[in-house]
Amino acid sequence: MKEGPDIARVAALLGDPARANMLTALMGGRALTATELAQEAGVTPQTASSHLAKLEAGMIVTPRKQGRHRYFTLSGPDIVEALEVLMGIANRVGHNRVRTGPKDPELRHARVCYDHLAGDMGVALFEGLTKRNLIESDLNGVALTAAGITFAGEFGIDLDALRSKRRPLCRECLDWSARQSHLAGSFGAALLDRFYDLGWARRGVESRIVRFSREGERQFRDLVNF
Template identity: 55%
Template sequence: MKEGPPIAHVASLIGDPARANMLTALLSGKALTATELAHEAGVSQQTASSHLTKLLDGALLQMRKQGRHKYFALANADVASVLESLMGLAASDSAPRTRTGPRDVAMRHARVCYNHLAGKCGVQLFESLRNRDFVGQDAEQITLTDRGRDFMRDFGIDIDALQVQRAPLCRTCLDWSERRTHLSGSLGRAMLARMEELRWIKRDPDSRVILFQGEGAAAFAQTFRI
């Protein structure tokens, strides 16, 4: 049998259920320990260690040491984007599915995707920016317009500071539940952080769900109106 293309190896790494659970647990943007990831995958620590070694060797994860602990995180935003796209592809399967409980409804509404906003609210945010000419889109290339810069500064985001970073300012990410585009990149991360600063939202500590609090939902709807 011929050796497959490089994607075959990456697909085999993601395709194992235990490793898939570990990778999706890291979509929140948090770094987790091997023990925490073993719990997420439902496997023993020894088995988790073997899986983590394969994911590190495959450049899907990065590891950082702090004191006596080792923390694992997704290697980069490209890995997060691939995972989100694959989840969308899986969700598009036409086979009958059982609609799961309230937490999944909340996940579809608003969730964290590698430290930017995803779900229905993430798509609404992007559509609002695009419809009001705050961002321009050419194929998959997203650019912030002059009007968009003014809006972001008024919103409390230091665009000049973001632009000196190595990370792209604006990127597209295909939302797995909505199957439409939401905004990622350093701007997407900064906007989520700003909404947290304004106390519009808070993160559910036990999942990737984003919860609106107080008048946050009304403020979001007004600021990012379609």
């Protein structure tokens, strides 16, 4: 028997169509109930509970109880990154679902990937920060430069607070729709929160879509020289 991580077990948990729909719904970072996830998966509540029990046992999702309800979230940002990579592979090799309507272009333009910006705008952010020498990439991953540290403070982001978390400050995440990198990690999440605070963008109701105002998109483009 081969030693090491059992990727077959994880792949089996992610590969079921109903479970894949549930996990995709949770990529927006919101906690959802079993009933809500059943609707997302197109299955009965009883079937959804069975799927969620398997995902919980496999440590793919984490339950949270509040009052009479149990809510589920993804167990960590690495699950989101794995799902984004799988979505990118499916898109590249042509295993795509039929497009459902006008939301798809919006999802491709700007969406939340767990808690950071993805889509065309997310890729533009990564490229813009790189061109401005605010972040740099090497074999060890992505890191803020000295100029990036200065920028973060000027932009209203508390790096000391971010560093106190166990999560990496910067992390590269492969965007499924653009097939290029966007910025994950606590700094990527803080940037998106800052865009919300500044009124540049807002989160779509019950959706992963991020909608920038006209002025917000102009300010964003100035920020990344896009």
